[in-house]
Amino acid sequence: MNEKIILFGGTFDPIHKGHIEVAQSALEKIGAGKIILIPARRSPHKNKQPVAADIDRIAMLQLAVNSNKAFQISNIELNRAEPSYTIDTIHQLREKFGDDCDFYWLIGADMLKDLPLWHKINDLLDECNICVMNRGGYEKPDFNSLRRKLSPEKTEKLRQNMIETPLIEINSTEIRQRLFNEQDVSQFLHPDVLDYIKRRKLYIAKD
Ligand code: ATP
Numbered sequence: 001m002n003e004k005i006i007l008f009g010g011t012f013d014p015i016h017k018g019h020i021e022v023a024q025s026a027l028e029k030i031g032a033g034k035i036i037l038i039p040a041r042r043s044p045h046k047n048k049q050p051v052a053a054d055i056d057r058i059a060m061l062q063l064a065v066n067s068n069k070a071f072q073i074s075n076i077e078l079n080r081a082e083p084s085y086t087i088d089t090i091h092q093l094r095e096k097f098g099d100d101c102d103f104y105w106l107i108g109a110d111m112l113k114d115l116p117l118w119h120k121i122n123d124l125l126d127e128c129n130i131c132v133m134n135r136g137g138y139e140k141p142d143f144n145s146l147r148r149k150l151s152p153e154k155t156e157k158l159r160q161n162m163i164e165t166p167l168i169e170i171n172s173t174e175i176r177q178r179l180f181n182e183q184d185v186s187q188f189l190h191p192d193v194l195d196y197i198k199r200r201k202l203y204i205a206k207d
Contacts (some may be wrong), residue, residue, distance in 0.1 A: 003101040004032035007093070007128070009077070009086065011172065012039050012057050013050040014197060015064045016188050018170035022133050023106070025165040027070055030104050030131070036072045036093075037061055041084050051176060052202050054078050063192040085119040090127050103128035104161075108135040112142070115158075116149035125154045131161045136169030179203040 008023055015037075023035055039057050042049050050057060058073065065071035076092055077084050090103060105128050107115065112132050118124060132141045143159040150158075170188050178185045180203055186194055197203060 003034075003097075004030055004104060005093075005097065005101050006030060006032045006035040006104045006106060006131075007038060007089070008035055008106045009038040009040055009089070011048075011050050012037065012061055013052050013172050014057070014060045014175060014189065014193055014202070016170045016172060016175055017190070018136070018168040018188075020064060020190070021168050022108070022135075022165040023071070024068075026104070026106055026131065026133060026163050029163045029165070032104065033070060034072065035070055036074050037065065038074050038077055038089060041078050041080065041082075056196075056200060056202060060193045060196055063196055064190045066192070083119075087118075087120045087124045087127070090124065094127070105130050106133055106163075107131070108133055109138045109141045110135050112158075113145070116146060121150070122154065125150075125157060129161045130158060131163050132158060133163050133165040134167050136167035137171070176203045180205065 006023070006026055008019070010019065012019065023037075027035055039054070039061065040050075042054070052060070058075065058078075061073045065073070076089055080088065086105065090105070093103065107130060109132055115121065115130070124130065134140065141162060143155055143162075146155045146158065175185050175188050179197065182204075189197070
C-alpha cells in the first residue's frame, strides 16, 4: 500500500492551536504517519502578506511541533521563485518522494469557496487528495455550490475526501489583533510559541 503523506499549507502567522488540533485529527482520520507543514511565501501579488518574517514563522512552527515526531516542516514554498502555486509544490514533492505515496492536501472550510480558482485546479485534484476540514466559526462545507465550477466527478471526490475535524474557533488574525492590543492569547498558542513572540516582540506596535 502507498505511504500516505499529509501536506498542510498556510501562512501560519502565527501557528495556533487550531492548526495543530485539526492537523492531529487529520493524521488519525486519514491514517497517515507523516504531516508536512508548508509555510506560504510572501507574494507581492497578494494583498494579504504575512506580518512576521519567514524566519520567525519557521521558528514558531518548529516550537509548536517540536515534541511531535509525525510533524515536519518544509521551506519548499519559501525558497521558490514567484509565482508560487500549490500544483508546483505537489510536483516538487512528487519528485522528492516518488510515485509510491499518496498526498493529502488539507484546507479549512473557509478556503473551499475559492478553491475552483486555484491555478490548474483540475490537475491538482487529479494529482492529490484535497481534504476539506471543518472550521469553527464557518458554515459546514457546501460541496453543491461547486457544481457549476467543477465537474461532478471532481466535486464528488472533494466530498468523499472531507474530514470531520473538531470545530475550533481560532484564527491568526484575531491573535495578531489581541497581541497588538496587549490582550491575553495564551489559550490560543503553544506556550513556547507565545514565549517566542514575546521575546522577539512580534505583532506589537513598532516605535
Ligand atoms: P489568518 O487569520 O491570518 O487568515 P488563519 O488562522 O486562517 O490565518 P492560515 O495559516 O491562513 O491561518 O491557515 C492555513 C490553513 O489552515 C487554511 O487552510 C485554513 O483554512 C486552515 N485553518 C486555520 N485555522 C483553522 C481552524 N481553527 N480550523 C480549521 N482549519 C483551520
